[in-house]
Amino acid sequence: MIYVKIYRVQGEVLLAACDEELLGKTFREGDLKLEVKERFYRGELVEEDALGPLLHEATIANLTGERCVSKAIELGYVDEDRVLRIQGVPHAQMARLFL
Template sequence: MLLVERQTPKGLLVSVCDRNVLGESFEAPDGRASITVTEDFYGEGADAVDEEAVIDSLSRASVANLVGTETVEVAIDSGFVDAEHVLELEGTRHAQFLRM
């Protein structure tokens, strides 16, 4: 997985994606949602990390953007994302969370 942390005025923004989705675009079957996993947002300055590093980063995040089956599964399994709120986009998964 590729992980980027950015400190913002509102807290830590975490972006995580599966390696194989970087540079790809995905659309919901109904066409109401789409995402492009850009190098600028998900790849630039990214570290290749394991599940433990993703969990650590998500535990400190104020906001997270997550793309890819493995990445979203880690977030679900560790309790950061509820599976029923995950978008299925052309064979991959996307989730976001905001800690308030």
């Protein structure tokens, strides 16, 4: 399962999503630190297949965890070569540009 939370601010739709078991944890590697904060990520708990329509609507996304990031890669929203790993945990950000 994946936690998803949607923020709507000034015409932007930000999707925060993380694998359920990562919520509340902090990961460090070298100078990098990834905090999976409950106040940012904890929203609705959904199956990973629900991520597709949410990513389609999002203009910005913060994705953390194997299931979350893998689904975004599978659907073409994230380039696998652009995924950051901190202590082995994948993290990706997406921004949709409208020209």
